[in-house]
Amino acid sequence: MARRAGCCAGCGLLILVTAISALVWLLLSAFGLVSSSGLTKAITAGALGLCVLAAVAIAVTLRRVAPPVSGLIRAARRVEAGDYSTRVPIRGPGEVRSLARAFNAMSARLEAEETRRQSVLADIAHELRTPLTVIRSQAEAIADGVNPADETHLAPIVAATRTLESLADDLRTLTLAEAGALHPDREPVDVGPLVNETIEAFRAEAEAAGVRLDSRLATDLPSLEADPAQLRRVLGNLIANALAHTGRDGMVRVEASTSPGSVRLTVRDDGTGMPADLLPRVFDRFAKGPGSTGSGLGLAIVRDLVEAHGGTVSAESTEGIGTAVQVTLPC
Numbered sequence: 001m002a003r004r005a006g007c008c009a010g011c012g013l014l015i016l017v018t019a020i021s022a023l024v025w026l027l028l029s030a031f032g033l034v035s036s037s038g039l040t041k042a043i044t045a046g047a048l049g050l051c052v053l054a055a056v057a058i059a060v061t062l063r064r065v066a067p068p069v070s071g072l073i074r075a076a077r078r079v080e081a082g083d084y085s086t087r088v089p090i091r092g093p094g095e096v097r098s099l100a101r102a103f104n105a106m107s108a109r110l111e112a113e114e115t116r117r118q119s120v121l122a123d124i125a126h127e128l129r130t131p132l133t134v135i136r137s138q139a140e141a142i143a144d145g146v147n148p149a150d151e152t153h154l155a156p157i158v159a160a161t162r163t164l165e166s167l168a169d170d171l172r173t174l175t176l177a178e179a180g181a182l183h184p185d186r187e188p189v190d191v192g193p194l195v196n197e198t199i200e201a202f203r204a205e206a207e208a209a210g211v212r213l214d215s216r217l218a219t220d221l222p223s224l225e226a227d228p229a230q231l232r233r234v235l236g237n238l239i240a241n242a243l244a245h246t247g248r249d250g251m252v253r254v255e256a257s258t259s260p261g262s263v264r265l266t267v268r269d270d271g272t273g274m275p276a277d278l279l280p281r282v283f284d285r286f287a288k289g290p291g292s293t294g295s296g297l298g299l300a301i302v303r304d305l306v307e308a309h310g311g312t313v314s315a316e317s318t319e320g321i322g323t324a325v326q327v328t329l330p331c
Contacts, residue, residue: 005233032106055234068092072103123286123296127167131160170297174285177304184308191221191256191263194228198235200253202243213239217256222331224263229303231329235296238267238325245323246271261331262311268324274317276280302327 068091078086088100107200122150122204138157199215206213223230223297235254242252246269255266274282281287284302287295302325306313310330317323 055093059153068096068100072096072099075103075107079110080109084114105292124167124171128164130216131163131167134160167297170301173301173304174297177301177308179308182304182308184230184305186225186227187230189231191224191227191265192217194231195235195254195256198232198239201236202239203312206243206252209243209246210250211243211246212249213243213253214251214252215254215256215282218258221256221263222258224331226309226329230308234302234305234327235265235267237302238327241298241325242267242269242271242323245269245273259328262328263331264328265327266324268322270322271322273316273319273321275319279317280316283313 068088072165075086075088076328084107085103086101090097090100090104092100098155135157138147138153138276139323142149142153147153173182195215195217202213239254250269250270252269252271254270257264278287283299285294285300287299303313306327306329311328313325313327315323315325
């Protein structure tokens with residue numbers, strides 16, 4: 001487009017100089033100030049005519065290009081002002097049409113990002129409201145003397161503050177992931193002990209819920225160059241999510257196996273499973289099923305942490321049968 005504009009400008013300048021020269025020559029010839037043959041006059045007149053035709057062609061081209069370009073300029077100003085729903089019609093020469101399509105794709109992407117941002121802010125406000133309401137109501141009841149300041153009435157406040165702390169950690173992790181600053185502190189990690197330690201941390205919770213929690217680990221598991229704290233968080237989020245969706249007398253199992261160049265960790269349960277429409281977006285932020293009581297950030301954090309290690313994560317689920325989330329990490 002820039003080359004064509006430059007060529008048009010050059011041609012326009014050349015046409016202008018040629019036309020002026022031819023016109024001056026004809027005028028001087030008409031007044032007898034210069035001598036010229038009939039052939040010279042004919043050539044000069046023809047050159048002037050061609051210049052007029054070329055000028056008309058350039059004017060027509062500019063007329064085709066100017067309106068869509070002006071529309072793009074106005075649309076860009078609207079986007080600059082925050083109106084991301086702005087679109088422009090696809091018209092004009094090929095380069096202008098390509099520019100219009102790129103502009104529409106850009107504004108559509110900005111609109112989707114703005115909608116997502118507003119949705120995330122609304123979800124965060126909702127997630128903060130519940131623990132803050134618990135803290136305020138319990139604290140006011142204790143301050144007013146309605147409830148005594150004993151362990152029973154302070155426990156909900158402590159639990160709510162832990163929920164807020166966990167949500168703050170989750171949001172920090174998501175912020176680092178979006179900024180590309182989620183860098184694992186890698187060190188050699190023995191997968192078997194890490195899996196067993198993580199399972200034991202959830203043993204009491206599983207027993208209280210009446211859920212059997214066990215493991216199935218391969219004997220030849222290699223060590224990984226990974227961040228042990230982040231891997232514990234990955235497994236912890238998967239186990240906590242599985243326990244939350246598994247009923248009494250159910251089972252949650254953590255499996256670890258090897259494949260060429262990688263280690264595969266799978267957390268499997270026989271719980272309620274996921275609806276078919278939720279499964280494709282289960283790793284999105286704040287994606288939750290109709291009966292979920294969590295923040296909807298756990299699996300999104302799992303994906304970000306796994307991808308920061310160069311791995312992949314996937315989920316399989318059948319509603320009413322159970323769910324299996326598989327994490328593959330390179331050795």
